[in-house]
Amino acid sequence: MLLRWARSRARHTRALARLYSGLGTGSSGYKECDVVIVGGGPAGLAFASALAANKALDGSVKVTLVEGGDLDKVRDWEMPPDAFSNRVVSLTNASQDFLDEIGAWVHLDAERTCPIEDMQVWDGISDARIDFSAAALGLGRGKGSSQMARLTETLNLQRGLLQHLSGQSNITLLDSTKVENIFSDDIPGGGWPVVQLSNGNVLRARLLVGADGINSPVRSYSKIDSYGWDYNTRAIVATLLHPPRIFPAFLPTGPIAFLPLSDTASSLVWSTTPALAAVLTKADPAILAGMINAAFRLPERSVRFLHRRLLEQPSLSPEDLRTEIAFREQAHTIAPHSAYASATINPEDASVGIPPHGAEALPPLVASIQPGTIASFPLRLRHAEEYIGSRTVLIGDAAHIVHPLAGQGLNLGLGDAAALARCVSTALALGGDIGSRTALTPYARERYFENHKVMSAVDKLHKLYASTAPPVVWARSTGLEVLNELDTIKAGIVGAAGGQSSARAGAGLFWDTVASGVETLVGGARVAEAVGSGLQSVAGGILQQLARAAAGPENDRR
Amino acid sequence: MLPRSRARLLVSTLARPSLRQHVCALHTSPRRLAEQQPPFSTVNDAEIAHFSRLSALWWDERGEFALLHKMNAHRMRFIREKLLSDRPPDAPSRALAGLDALDVGCGGGILSEATQSLARLGASTLAVDASAENVHIASRHAAADARLADALAFRCASVEELVREPRRFDVVCSMEVVEHVDNPAAFVRACAELVRPGGHLFLSTVARTPLAYLLTIVAAERLLRLVEPGTHTFSKYINPDELVGFFAKPLVPGARPWISRTYAHGLPTRTEAEVRGIVYVPWRGDWVLAPRATTPWSSQVNYLFWVRRPYDS
Structure with missing residues (x-):
């Protein structure tokens, strides 16, 4: 009797194993996937694109990308040529080469990118500066002009990547779908991650890629800690409009970065105290414009005074600020029509005629700020202690958050995507299991120290x-x-x-x-x-x- | 009762041949592959017990078998290179579709995963091991992977049992096994018999050199404890020239030998066989497959061996 029971049980187990082993949906209701990417940000999309572009995989890898937001908004994103979104990234040459290689670069709107050929690293306090010129230093790419980096809007990049993905059959995009739960399967010998989605699907992943940002659910599932700290600083971003002028990028080593998007528009990143950020983002945009102009032109002592003044009286009107700046200019004996004057000059007039002496050392006067582009976010540093978990791997912001100087975080994320895609293709070519730690180790080895170096710098x-x-x-x-x-x-x-x-x-x-x-x-x-x-x-x-x-x-x- | 560590020491000195014996082995260097008549079973019960005890650890990629896991990609690179040398890899991810592969002594199935890799790369693969525990672990681990279901099968069997069956294979692999069997000559002969004419045989093992003794036994087992002490037995290691010499003689009286000529350092013709060193580089934490054109120095410790059965043998 016992024997018969044991035998029937064995048969049952074997039948179950056969069910599990069938591709597609098993009896447990799991849908088998080779790669599940959580997060449709630039890093996740770039990784999916890189996999899709790899002809060597010839569609043998089934990839599913899950994104909580609505990607149609990104796909249909349009803006007039003279207006710009406030999230801007400076793509390094390496990032561009990667996008070019996987065939995504052609999908970016080239009109909405701007090369950085000259750059000034400038000390906001002492006025010491260093110029880097791509041409003079022999930088740049063989084709095209010499450049250090190329500025573009994050949305332009995301839209390009989505377009690149739209023609790929082995990539499934699930947007407006949230990850409700991640757990391990209970199949004997398994323990693979299973992702439960808000649309009712349950995916079992050979490799689960966490591209899901700072509070990464994939990272918590993998039980990987991250270390780091919050800077007591917020970054204000905005799109600045000014009279046409070609000028170098002003690097954010000082408090303010001023990065050219076109002749008449620039992107601002201003890191400052949370209190001042709160006042500046709520105040009249003209106040912010006035403060930016003054910050580049007045001595640091006066700039600090203006900050204090604004903190004491957040309701300060633009006219009052203008009077205040004019008074400080007088006190510093800045002539009303010199390059260092901002309060007494109408920005539109400044572009007419011969510019005053010293104007090329300064960014153009800000005339106005594109409505709705002022925002701020906290500056943080986070680094995951490991990139690889049990059949999980972290890329992009899920792995590291960096002080957002000129969008370096995004370049690191693209570097991760490129390295992981390379690692996965190597493992596949050798018949490896792409979810195994051994197969993924080269990725972590290539990226961890590299990222750490940049973050530390x-x-x-x-x-x-x-x-x-x-x-x-x-x-x-x-x-x-x-x-x-x-x-x-x-x-x-x-x-x-x-x-x-x-x-x-x-x-x-x-x-x-x-x-x-x-x-x-x-x-x-x-x-x-x-x-x-x-x-x-x-x-x-x-x-x-x-x-x-x-x-x-x-x-x-x- | 003895304290645990002392008891262990006692056991280890009793159970293992002394250093003196090892040194003797170095000097006398008996031809390990010299035929021992009559051939008996190649399965060594003590070795089987050793690996059965460790069987639960096969899939801990950071534990006992971490070095093997890391080695696998390099073995596969070699296997792939050799198998695809006579046909262009047009579909890299299914490059080995249509081949029949056998993995002898699959252990926890790492290589058979590789063979299984062979399976993942499209080859239909049979993996055998003399330890029932290993086979159990390996098949359980593979069952969780739906992509392997059709291409991979496991069996608890010895190579002698397979020889008695009619099935023959395009690719026979036996990685890091030869140094654990009794009567290696009979074992290699049996593996060779399982290869179809025109098929490939892959072996990997450790050379019997002072350097190998120092690295695999003194350093890896005793000092660093990367590997469980007792895993390796120095006198069972096999030198590359012994394998080459074995295949340079006819396997069956009167038949054509698999290796028809050898050159300087006893190296065979590259179209017939190849010995390739594989070196663990500790500061990289990874293995390096020696390039093709290196001196025999690279195969002083671990090496891979490939030989192809002629169509007319």
Whole structure:
């Protein structure tokens, strides 16, 4: 009797196993998928695109992308040529090469992209600056013009990727669909992730890709912690309109980045205290415009005074602000028609005739702000402790959140997508199981340190430039000025970064440049200090102060 | 009662041949593949017990068999390269469709996953192991993967049993097995018999060199504990030239040998057989498959061996 029971049970188990093993929906109601991507942001879409574009896979990999939002809004996104969305990304050359390789670049609206050929890294306090010119430093791509990066709107990129995906048969896009739950299957020998969707589908994934942002459900399912901190800072973004002028990108090492989108429009990223951000985003747009113009032109002391004034009286009218700025200009003996005057000049007039002396060192005067584009978001740093879980992998913001200087986070995300796609194709070519840790390790090995390097460089830049302590300002300004004169070193920095092949599609030329720039900057400051100590014996004291001030912002994170 | 660690030490000194014996083995270097008559079963009960005990760990990719998991991609690269050398890979993800493959000593099924990879790459694959536990683990793990259902089968069997059956294969793999069997010559002969004319035989093992002793036994087992102590037995390692020599002689009296000539360092013609070193690089945490044109130094420790059965043998 017992024997018969055992035998029938064995038969039952075998029948079950056969049911499970059939492709498609098993008896458990799971739908079998090779790759499930959660999140339809740029990183998720780019990864799906890269898989779709890989001819070597010849459709043998079934990919499902799940997105909570409505992707039709992105697909049908349209804007007049002279208006721009406020979320802008500067795509590094490496990111562009990747998009080009997978065939997505042609789907981007080229009219809505703008190359960055010249760039100024500029100290908001001491006015020290360093110029990078792509042409002079021999940067850029073989085809087309030389450029350091290309600015475009995030929506333009997403729309392009969606268009690229629309013709692919092995990619299923499920938008307006939320992930309700992720759990492990209970199939013997399995333990694969199962994703329960709001539309009733239940997907069993060989590989679950978390491209689902800072509060990634995939990361929580994988039990991967992330570490990091919040900067006590918010970034204000807006689209600025100004009289036509061609000008270099002003890099956000100081508080404000001013990035050209076209001759008449620019993108703003202004990192500032949460209190000031709250006032500026709620106030009359003319106030923000006035403050931006003043920030580039008035000495730092006065700019700080204006900030305090606005915090004390958030209801300040644009006229009052204009009077205030005009008064400060007078106090600093800035002539009413010089390049450094903003309150007494109508921006429209400034573009007529010969520009005053020194105008090329400044971004154009902001005339107005495109309505509805002012927004702000908190600055944070997060890095997952691992990228790989049990049949799960993290890419993009789910893996790392970086101080959003010129949209580097997105470039890192695209780098992740490229590396993961490469890793998956290699594993497939060797018959590997793409969900296994062994198959995914090359991805983590390629990206983790690479991302960490860029995040760390950006973090140090933020801390270096967040300080207003005189020794720090002196050291960084001296370093910057010294560096700017040494063309060979400058070319060396960029040259070393330019030597890397685009196939690596790493963190990108530009940020490697900045990363090594920071290192050199520190070296430059040291040289300057050595010179200083020869002349004055107080250099030792300065060094001590410097060390103390440098330790100051470091302590913030704890 | 002895403390645990001491008991273990006692067992290990009793159970393993002494270092002196190993050194003797280095000097005398008996031809391991010399025929031992009469051929008996190649299954070694102690080895089977050892791997059965570890069978639950096969699929912990960071545990006992981490090194094997990492090695698999490189083995597959070699296998793929050899199998596809005479046909263009037009559909890379199903490159091996239509081939019959056998994996002897599949363990937890890693390689048979690779063979299964062979299965994933389209080959219909049979994986056998003499340990019932291993076969159980391997088939359970594979059952969770729907894509493998049609292409992969598992059996608990020894290679001698298979030889008695009529089925023959295009590809026979036996990875890291030869150094664990009794009478390796009979084992290799049986594997070779299972290959169809024109088919391929892949073996991988460890060379019997001082360096191999140092790395696989002293370093990996005793110092770093990357591998469970007792996994390897130095005297059972096989040198590449012994394998080449084995196939340079006729397997059946009067038949054509699989390797017709050899060159300097005893290397065979590349169209007939190949020895390729595979080296673990600790600071990379990964294996490196030696390039084709390297000195025999690369195959001083782990190596892969490929030989092709002539159509007329």
